[in-house]
Amino acid sequence: MEPTDIPKAYDPKEWETKLYQKWEESGFFNPDTCIEKGVTKTDAKTFSIVLPPPNVTGHLHAGHAAMLAVEDSIVRYHRMKGDRTLWIPGTDHAAIATQSKVESIIRKEEGKTRHDFTRGEFLDRVNRFAQDSHDRITHQVRKMGSSVDWSREAYTLDEKRSFAVRTAFKRLYDDGLIYQGDRIVNWDPELQTTVSDDEIERKEEKSPFYYLQYGPFVISTSRPETKFGDKYVVMHPNDERYAEYIHGQKISLEWISGTITATVIKDESVDPSFGTGVMTITPWHDAVDFDIAERHTLDGEQIIGFDGKLLPIAGPFSGLPILEARKKIIELLTEKGLVVKIDENYVHNIATNSRGGGLIEPQIKKQWFIAVNKEFERDGDMVTLKQLMRRPVRPGGEITILPKQFEKVYFHWIDNLRDWCISRQIWFGHRIPVWYKKPTTDNGQLTTDRKGEIEMYCGVEAPEGDGWEQDPDTLDTWFSSGLWTFSTLGWPDEKAKDFVDYHPTSLLETGYDILFFWVARMILMSEYFLNTQPFDTVYLHGLVRDSQGRKMSKSLGNTIDPLDVSEVHGADAMRLSLLSGTTPGNDIRLSDEKILSMRNFTNKLWNLARYVGTMSGDTGTAEPEAKSDADKDLIQKLDTIVASVTRHLDHYELSMAVDELRDFTWGDFADWYVETHKVEHNDALLRYAFDIIIRLWHPFMPFVTEAIHQTLHLDESELLMVAKWPENENIRKTTANENRFALVKNIIIGIRNVRATYRIDPAKKLIVSAYGGSEKAFGENELVFKRLARISEIRHMDSQVPPKDSLRIQSGLLYAYLHIEGIIDIEAERTRLGKELAEAEKYATSLEAKLGNPSFTDRAPVTVVAQTKATLDETNAKADELRSHLASIS
RNA sequence: GGUCGCUUAGCUCAGUUGGUUAGAGCACUGCAUUCACAUUGCAGGGGUCGGUGGUUCGAGUCCACCAGCGACCACCA
Numbered sequence: 001m002e003p004t005d006i007p008k009a010y011d012p013k014e015w016e017t018k019l020y021q022k023w024e025e026s027g028f029f030n031p032d033t034c035i036e037k038g039v040t041k042t043d044a045k046t047f048s049i050v051l052p053p054p055n056v057t058g059h060l061h062a063g064h065a066a067m068l069a070v071e072d073s074i075v076r077y078h079r080m081k082g083d084r085t086l087w088i089p090g091t092d093h094a095a096i097a098t099q100s101k102v103e104s105i106i107r108k109e110e111g112k113t114r115h116d117f118t119r120g121e122f123l124d125r126v127n128r129f130a131q132d133s134h135d136r137i138t139h140q141v142r143k144m145g146s147s148v149d150w151s152r153e154a155y156t157l158d159e160k161r162s163f164a165v166r167t168a169f170k171r172l173y174d175d176g177l178i179y180q181g182d183r184i185v186n187w188d189p190e191l192q193t194t195v196s197d198d199e200i201e202r203k204e205e206k207s208p209f210y211y212l213q214y215g216p217f218v219i220s221t222s223r224p225e226t227k228f229g230d231k232y233v234v235m236h237p238n239d240e241r242y243a244e245y246i247h248g249q250k251i252s253l254e255w256i257s258g259t260i261t262a263t264v265i266k267d268e269s270v271d272p273s274f275g276t277g278v279m280t281i282t283p284w285h286d287a288v289d290f291d292i293a294e295r296h297t298l299d300g301e302q303i304i305g306f307d308g309k310l311l312p313i314a315g316p317f318s319g320l321p322i323l324e325a326r327k328k329i330i331e332l333l334t335e336k337g338l339v340v341k342i343d344e345n346y347v348h349n350i351a352t353n354s355r356g357g358g359l360i361e362p363q364i365k366k367q368w369f370i371a372v373n374k375e376f377e378r379d380g381d382m383v384t385l386k387q388l389m390r391r392p393v394r395p396g397g398e399i400t401i402l403p404k405q406f407e408k409v410y411f412h413w414i415d416n417l418r419d420w421c422i423s424r425q426i427w428f429g430h431r432i433p434v435w436y437k438k439p440t441t442d443n444g445q446l447t448t449d450r451k452g453e454i455e456m457y458c459g460v461e462a463p464e465g466d467g468w469e470q471d472p473d474t475l476d477t478w479f480s481s482g483l484w485t486f487s488t489l490g491w492p493d494e495k496a497k498d499f500v501d502y503h504p505t506s507l508l509e510t511g512y513d514i515l516f517f518w519v520a521r522m523i524l525m526s527e528y529f530l531n532t533q534p535f536d537t538v539y540l541h542g543l544v545r546d547s548q549g550r551k552m553s554k555s556l557g558n559t560i561d562p563l564d565v566s567e568v569h570g571a572d573a574m575r576l577s578l579l580s581g582t583t584p585g586n587d588i589r590l591s592d593e594k595i596l597s598m599r600n601f602t603n604k605l606w607n608l609a610r611y612v613g614t615m616s617g618d619t620g621t622a623e624p625e626a627k628s629d630a631d632k633d634l635i636q637k638l639d640t641i642v643a644s645v646t647r648h649l650d651h652y653e654l655s656m657a658v659d660e661l662r663d664f665t666w667g668d669f670a671d672w673y674v675e676t677h678k679v680e681h682n683d684a685l686l687r688y689a690f691d692i693i694i695r696l697w698h699p700f701m702p703f704v705t706e707a708i709h710q711t712l713h714l715d716e717s718e719l720l721m722v723a724k725w726p727e728n729e730n731i732r733k734t735t736a737n738e739n740r741f742a743l744v745k746n747i748i749i750g751i752r753n754v755r756a757t758y759r760i761d762p763a764k765k766l767i768v769s770a771y772g773g774s775e776k777a778f779g780e781n782e783l784v785f786k787r788l789a790r791i792s793e794i795r796h797m798d799s800q801v802p803p804k805d806s807l808r809i810q811s812g813l814l815y816a817y818l819h820i821e822g823i824i825d826i827e828a829e830r831t832r833l834g835k836e837l838a839e840a841e842k843y844a845t846s847l848e849a850k851l852g853n854p855s856f857t858d859r860a861p862v863t864v865v866a867q868t869k870a871t872l873d874e875t876n877a878k879a880d881e882l883r884s885h886l887a888s889i890s
Numbered sequence: 891g892g893u894c895g896c897u898u899a900g901c902u903c904a905g906u907u908g909g910u911u912a913g914a915g916c917a918c919u920g921c922a923u924u925c926a927c928a929u930u931g932c933a934g935g936g937g938u939c940g941g942u943g944g945u946u947c948g949a950g951u952c953c954a955c956c957a958g959c960g961a962c963c964a965c966c967a
Contacts, residue, residue: 009929202964209967221967234967271966279967288965348966405894412893412963512962547902549960581903581915585895587961589902593916600929611926648906655904659914671931678925 006613006711010606012570015707020142023706028722029149031084039722040084047078048086048502049535050485051141051148052510052518053156055094056133057101060140062544062552062578063511065562066588068144069575069700070541070654071509075147076699077649080725086502088488089141089148091134093157095429095477096199098133100191100356102126102428119427126428130157140563145571145702147721152498154488156480157430164487165480166433166460168529173434173458177371177385177528178422184283184290185365185421186351189308190358193425194367196476197418198516201354209346210330211276213338215253215262217242220275222348223282224333225325228256228314229301230280234292237266239277254336256329257315267292285362304361322361368423368432368473372524378531388527389414389520398504398533399523402652403585406515406540413516422476429474434458437467482521485534505535507652512540512585539652540585544578547591560590572701573599579700580658601662602704605697608670609708612690615683624684630676631685637668638689642726645696658700665693691715692726 027033034040049071054064071087079085099114102125106112114122134155141148154161172178185194211220217233233251235242245251249264262280269292270279283293283300293300305311310325312318317325333339351360372389375382392399393407401407423432437455457463462470483491485505490496504526510518519538526534545551546558553559565574576598582588626632641664648657669689677686691714698705698720709720717723 006926008927219967223967269965274966281967286965286967288967291965349964403895409894409962416963516963549902583904586903591902591916594902596929597915600927603929604927607927607930609926614926651906653906656906659904663914670927674926675931 006610008607008610010570010603010704010707012566012572012602012703016143016145016566016571016703019703019706019710020145023147023719023721024142024150026719026721028079028719029087029147030151031086031149034079034722035084040079040082044082044084046086046502046506047075047083048505049075049088049507049509050488050505051087051089051146052508052514053090053092053154053481053484054137055097056091056130056137057094057097058133059136060144060562062560062562062590063541064140065144065574066541066544066578066582067509067511068141068146069578070539071507072144072146072575072702073579073654073699074507074509074649074652076702076721077725079147079721080695080698080723081727082724084501086152086498087146087148088152088154089138089146089150090154090156090484090488091130091137092481093130093155093429093477095474096191096193096195096355096424096426097477098130099126099426099428102129103191104356105129114427122427143563143566143571144575147702152488154484156477156484160490161480161483161487162430163460164483164491165430165475167492168479168483168525169433169475170458170460171529172370175376177374177376178368179371180366180368182364182366183369183419183421184287184362185367186353186360187306187363187365188353188358189306189361191353191356191426192306194365194421194423195353195355195360196421196478199354200351200360202349202351204347205350206345206347207350209343209348210339211341211343212333213340214255214278214280215251217278218276218340219278219280221280222346223285223326224329225310225314225317225322226282226285226303227280227329228303229284230255230282231260231262232265232281232293232296232298233262233278234265234267234270234281235278236268236270236272239270239272241272241277254338256333263298265292265296265298267295284364287362290362290364300364302364304363306363308358308361367421369419369421371419372417373419385524385528386414386417389524391527392523392533398536399538400536401538402540403583406512406538406585410515410520413520420476422479423471423473424476425472426474429477430480432471432473432475433460434471435463435468436471437469440467478517478521481518482525483529485522485526486530491529503530504533507537507539508535509539509541512542515540537652542582542585542587544588544590547589547593549587549589560595565595569595569599570602570703572602572704576601576658576700579654580662582655584652601666602701604666604670605694605701605704606708608665608674608690609694609712611674612687612714613712615686624682624688626685627682628676628680630673630680631682634668634673634685634689637664638692642692642696646725646727649699654700661693661696661700665697669693687714694720695723695726698723 023029028037028039031040031046035042051071052067054060075085075087103114106114106125117125138150138153169178186197186200187193188195207222209220209222210224211218212224212227214230214233219233221227235245237247245264247264247266251262251264252259253262255262265281269288270277281289281292281298281300282303283289283298284302285304290300292298301313302311303313304322308321310317310320310322314320314325317328320328330339330342352358353360370385372385375384377383378388390411391397393401393410401410435457437457439453439455457468462468480487485508486499486503489499489503491499491503493499508519508522522534526532543551544560546560548558550558562574565577573595577590577595578588580594580598623635626635641661645657645661648654648660673689674686677683694705694708694714702721706720709723715723
């Protein structure tokens with residue numbers, strides 16, 4: 001194509017679908033193909049990452065787009081660098097979230113509940129819905145340009161992952177770490193299932209708070225409807241107000257449904273300063289009460305049924321829903337004169353199911369748990385799962401969490417972790433691999449001598465023989481996601497090639513909101529089953545918010561659909577908006593202005609390509625000759641930016657990489673060098689530089705850069721996607737130069753600080769304080785110390801006052817500095833500085849000769865000279881000031 | 891109640907281990923523009939880096955306290 005035929009504006013629609021198809025068909029998303037086709041060396045080091053599987057509940061939102069942008073940038077960078085790079089895509093069945101979504105659709109559209117279907121029929125519906133979501137999601141992932149290896153796509157509920165789940169369950173079961181027990185759980189009466197502690201979302205709600213007469217005590221509650229069975233009254237053992245009552249004492253009193261006998265319990269968990277310092281307990285419907293009851297082996301009764309209605313124990317209130325019952329019970333208590341006070345404006349936390357369900361009602365129920373505090377043997381030591389979860393994260397551990405402060409949050413969470421309830425009474429998910437059989441004789445009759453006993457079998461596959469019935473419950477969705485880093489790589493086959501090659505994975509990138517749900521559980525599973533960490537680095541991105549900092553929600557109408565944006569402005573602009581100006585752990589503000597400015601930049605790049613396209617030139621990759629000062633400067637800047645972007649990418653500092661690269665591209669290259677080029681015409685260098693720029697941009701903006709590559713053919717490679725990352729000897733040179741530059745910089749600072757502390761003493765003397773040389777501030781470079789020592793010498797030479805505190809040492813040897821105070825001759829100082837300037841110039845020349853790199857040497861030493869000159873001027877000014885000062889006082 | 895974080899230009903935010911004159915985008919002002927690009931260029935204005943103290947030769951950066959905001963966790967019945 002002739003450059004003049006290239007359209008003036010970049011049109012993403014023209015390119016994106018076409019290019020993605022080309023990438024996908026090339027097979028280079030698959031590291032095996034990269035090796036086959038010689039793009040990656042067989043022995044290259046691996047870089048692997050799993051895509052946090054999006055829930056099959058609908059479509060992708062801006063948060064997913066941020067995730068894809070970060071991950072794709074890093075993955076493309078590693079692929080170009082020549083690493084064996086694997087990025088595994090997948091989707092999550094998201095058990096409860098998906099089921100509740102489908103249930104609500106069915107309710108809305110057909111007025112039916114899941115119980116109007118058989119389990120099989122209902123699952124068909126959910127699976128169909130999940131399939132649609134899956135298709136939509138994978139389409140969207142492609143639209144964003146994500147270079148995932150589709151040939152390895154996984155689904156948390158597919159056959160391979162289900163096998164892994166059953167294997168994992170059985171091993172934990174056999175090791176005694178999964179148990180079944182009657183424990184208090186979070187029950188969602190609406191979805192008819194338990195949910196884990198972490199899935200609960202607490203909301204503040206104003207509701208009346210009742211003070212009730214309970215025998216000689218006044219107790220308080222916001223839930224009178226649970227109080228029917230309350231026959232234990234609890235207070236702190238040291239509460240003097242109630243010293244007359246002793247533990248175990250029985251008291252007869254009038255209560256909701258008549259006279260009852262209450263027992264006094266003393267327990268330290270009661271806060272004497274709250275309310276009246278007395279409370280009654282409802283062990284069946286309150287976790288704290290349950291604990292108290294367990295401590296004192298008290299019994300409890302179920303008051304509220306699993307359908308959220310009161311049970312027969314409530315007498316006349318039986319069958320009423322909670323709120324209705326509450327009202328009527330208060331009416332009754334008021335009649336009986338037992339209501340002491342009602343606080344109408346009490347605010348308390350209510351628990352709701354964050355996965356789309358209703359108000360949580362604590363219930364005691366037989367459930368499956370993972371014991372996180374139970375000791376077991378590991379490598380000869382006794383450990384718990386909790387300890388295993390801490391191991392890789394603590395200082396010196398294998399896992400780095402970015403940003404670091406989330407490590408504290410992580411540990412805090414582990415400290416408060418209770419046994420993990422993994423069973424759910426929903427249909428969609430991994431069925432618990434446990435089967436039961438009522439004991440029978442050979443002829444199939446129930447045996448009479450073992451009546452009530454049930455035989456139990458846990459296995460990866462169903463047991464042989466008849467009469468076995470599988471546990472109806474399913475597993476918490478995070479059980480299967482916890483295995484994700486290795487179930488996607490072929491585990492439980494520990495010899496699977498992918499598993500051996502790519503685990504532990506290199507990076508996990510996800511939102512900080514699922515640190516506990518997911519990240520922690522992956523660490524648990526990997527540490528337990530594999531005795532190793534699931535990933536080396538965790539990069540937590542923030543929530544995407546609108547320009548005013550609000551969460552994006554449909555009801556606010558402030559959602560930005562990444563697909564809509566990509567459609568209009570291109571996926572590149574969308575990606576860049578989500579990368580620039582963002583840091584791990586902090587929320588991302590997304591606005592139309594930002595997207596537009598990134599779109600403008602995309603176009604800038606495109607037009608640079610049009611300009612470069614009009615130039616002839618070789619397509620070689622060798623660095624062309626620098627013909628002018630501008631050329632030299634460009635090469636130097638190019639070296640610096642390559643090194644800098646590379647370093648930032650290695651440290652997952654994407655925002656800094658993008659921002660610096662954009663400043664360079666737009667400011668240094670487009671606005672400055674291209675203008676110079678119009679006069680000086682070094683076409684080869686122009687093309688060479690632009691080729692590097694395009695490669696550097698590719699990880700962040702894959703589409704427009706590939707489009708440019710396809711149009712201009714700046715080098716021989718067919719796809720920019722697998723072009724070599726600009727990493728040549730220049731980088732090493734530049735890094736070394738940068739170190740030297742830092743060194744020189746510190747020397748300058750040393751000189752300046754000496755100058756900065758001049759002051760004129762009233763006793764006609766110029767006092768100078770010279771500070772210099774701490775190992776920490778000035779680095780360990782010999783040259784620096786030499787230089788500083790020389791300055792100190794000069795001070796000593798003129799010093800008349802023996803410095804009292806000439807040497808002070810702080811924090812041991814790490815921070816030592818010299819402090820010399822003395823009187824100096826301003827004329828001598830001026831002469832000395834003149835000499836120093838000459839020396840600096842000489843130093844610049846010698847440094848130049850030593851380094852032998854023109855792109856650097858004409859900068860730093862010259863800066864030294866300039867700075868020294870400035871110091872000389874400053875000294876001259878000081879001298880004049882001193883002179884007039886002396887004149888005025890004499 | 892506990893923990894963590896935030897406060898930098900009018901707005902949204904960067905600022906890696908303390909180091910030269912604190913930066914970017916958008917917005918604003920003036921000028922330019924047939925020459926790759928008006929999705930443009932050049933020049934410019936705008937900051938007591940929340941406050942007070944401390945450490946340091948040097949603090950936006952480290953420490954203490956205070957103020958405002960936010961998030962997460964938690965058993966206040």
